[in-house]
Each structure stands twice: as C-alpha cells, then as structure tokens.
Amino acid sequence: MENAVTLRCGDGGKYTNSLIKDVFYRHFGNELLTNSMDAAVFDLNKERLAFTTDSFVVKPLFFPGGDIGKLAVCGTINDLSVSGAKPLYLSCSVIIEEGFDIKTLTKIAESIGDACKKTGVKIITGDTKVVEKGSVDGIFINTSGIGVVLEEYNSKPIIDGDCIIITGGIAEHGTTIAVERYNINIEGKIQSDCMPLNNIIEKLQKNLKYIKIMKDPTRGGVATALNEIAEKSNMGVILNEESIPIEKEIKSVNEMLGLDPLYLACEGRMIIVAEKQKSKDLLEEIKCITGCENSTIIGNFTCDIKSKVLMETVIGGKRIIGPLEENLLPRIC
Missing domain, CATH: 3.30.1330.10 (PurM-like, N-terminal domain)
Known part of the structure; x- marks a missing residue:
C-alpha cells in the first residue's frame, strides 16, 4: 500500500482494489460488502x-x-x-x-x-x-x-465452457472522453455509449435462469471486469481477439493515443456469462434489443487456467490480459 493516494487509486484497476481492501474493507468490511x-x-x-x-x-x-x-x-x-x-x-x-x-x-x-x-x-x-x-x-x-x-435471476457458479457475451462495441465512452478532453479533430462520429441497461434485463427476464453472472465494464474496461470475475470464480478466461467488437474509429483513435481499448470504460455495455448450450439463443435475443445490435460472444471460461485472462490474438498467439495497472485516463465517470 502506498503512503499517499494517487490518481491511479481511482481508475478502477489494481490500485483501486488495493485501496479498497487495505483501507476500507479493513475498517468496515462485512460479508455483504466484501461479497x-x-x-x-x-x-x-x-x-x-x-x-x-x-x-x-x-x-x-x-x-x-x-x-x-x-x-x-x-x-x-x-x-x-x-x-x-x-x-x-x-x-x-x-x-x-x-x-x-x-x-x-x-x-x-x-x-x-x-x-x-x-x-x-x-x-x-x-x-x-x-x-x-x-x-x-x-x-x-x-x-x-x-x-x-427479479425472481428469475440468481448468480450461479461459473463452470468450464460458459460463454462470455458483450452487448456492443467496447471503449466508446472512454475514447469519447479522451477525444473531447484533448481536443482531437477526427473524421467520423465518436460518441459515448452512455445508456441504461435495465431494458436488457426486462427483455431477457424469461431466460435469466441461463445467466451465471453479469457486470458492466466501466472503470478499467472489459479487461479489468473479466479479471474480477475470473478471480471470484477461480476460473480462467480465453478471449478471441477477432470477436471483440471495436468500431474502426475507436480503434484508430486509441492507436494514435497509445491507449488499449480493453481498458477503457464502457457506460452502456454489459458482460454476460451464460451457459454454453444457451449462449447462442441468448445472443440472438440480445441482438434484437435497441442498442445491442453489435452484441457478440467474445470468449469462454476454462478450468485449465485459474484466475487469469488470456487473449488468443489474430496472429495465432496468446497473451495474458491483466487488470488495469496504469492510470490511462482519469475522471472518465
């Protein structure tokens, strides 16, 4: 634990979790809070x-x-x-x-x-x-x-083969904030994905029983959110780089700024971990919801690795995707 609070302590990544556990959980942690x-x-x-x-x-x-x-x-x-x-x-x-x-x-x-x-x-x-x-x-x-x-929903243990669905393109909010903050002139329309997600829950109500867990990838982005789920479940994650939906403009801006879209905040996307056998049916249902047309399955959980996230890259290799460690962009939400 550091001697003073720094900006990276508020980015939703590794150092935020350390601050929460070492200071707040230590002094007023309880089962409801820590779980x-x-x-x-x-x-x-x-x-x-x-x-x-x-x-x-x-x-x-x-x-x-x-x-x-x-x-x-x-x-x-x-x-x-x-x-x-x-x-x-x-x-x-x-x-x-x-x-x-x-x-x-x-x-x-x-x-x-x-x-x-x-x-x-x-x-x-x-x-x-x-x-x-x-x-x-x-x-x-x-x-x-x-x-x-809702009565239909209970979070359940994740098992080998469970699929990971993302309900739309990633990094759109974080990239929008970066473009506005740094006054970057670009061609094309970039805007935040900021929107409520309660309509997704309402539309999926009858099929919530097939969902293991849900999370919105805000601070720290998709990478940090999946690391948190992997740690809690003691399971590993295999991501398919080609399957992750990122708009061309978003990818270009991040390459120009040296930012990784996997770690930039979404404010209108949901990560859904679903039973393998039902994941494709769920995906088709989600795609019919306004704002979720670009939903896709981006990976799955595996028991072959523990509490880690691996990316299968477009060139055929694999790399470890850890939680956010460096403060990419403060004050995004």
Missing part, C-alpha cells in the same frame, strides 16, 4: 433487494452522447441491472463549486430528469452542498439506487 460486485444484494421481508451507490466526477461535464447528469443516472441504474434487479428509486446528491453557472446546472438537472423519465426510475431524496471556489471542479454528483431482484 458484492456492482451492488449489494440482500433479503428483506421475503424480497431480494439490490442497493448501490456511485460518485461522478467526469471531465468534461458534457460530451457527445451524454453528460454528467445522464451518466449519473445510467451508471447507478446499470449497477442495479447487472445485479439482476429492476431499478426503482434513486437518491441524488450534488456538490457544487461557488460561481457555477445556473444555466449549466439547470441543463444537468434537466438531463437527470429526462433519464429518469425514460427508465421509469424516480429520484426520491437527495442533498445539495456548495463549497468555496477552487474546492471542487465545477460539480460532482453522487447517486444511490435500490431495486428488486
């Missing part, structure tokens, strides 16, 4: 509930495909959705810098309201703080959410 993935799932009065919280510090505040307000709502809804829950209620707390433009604040609030209306989720509580100029960069938002876990 959680994207949300805590617990029983209350014969209902299974999911509860999650997240803070948003994205820079810039507005970007193609979204803004900090839409991102805050979708991010929390998605953490509930990948836990198999129907999102119901959110809290919304804002920390605002003195002198922040009211028109900009109104625009963000309108975006939050629109995202809630489109998903049927209600904000029922919140908090507002204003701090001295220079104490915060414009505005930071925290949202918490609660939902009811």
